[in-house]
Amino acid sequence: MEEQYVKMAKVFKALSDPKRVQIIDVLSKGEMCGCALLEHFHITQPTLSHDMKLLIDAGIVQSRRDGQRTLYSLNLEAVKRMQDRLKKMLKPDMEENEDTSKLPFS
16 A cells, blocks of 8 residues: 555544544644643543644644643644645536535535
8 A cells, every 4th residue: 555545544543533623723723732732622631642642643743842841733744745635636526606515614
């Protein structure tokens, strides 16, 4: 199997949980420490660690240490590459006048 498909599958797996999608949304506004994420989501530290590991392994999120804190942010370069790949994979052949209001993500 081609490596690009394995990488995309990791991304899809990481984004298969609504809470992780919400974490991505929160991080899209800027870098945040783990303690702030814990407060924002009212989850346990082991749960956050598991979610962040999946997001980091997928390449969507990056982390850095600042003293005793871990700061998380989106890996914007990787996100851009994934967007480009998805656009190539999901080329809808839709006419301009077609009603898209019932499509997912509309």
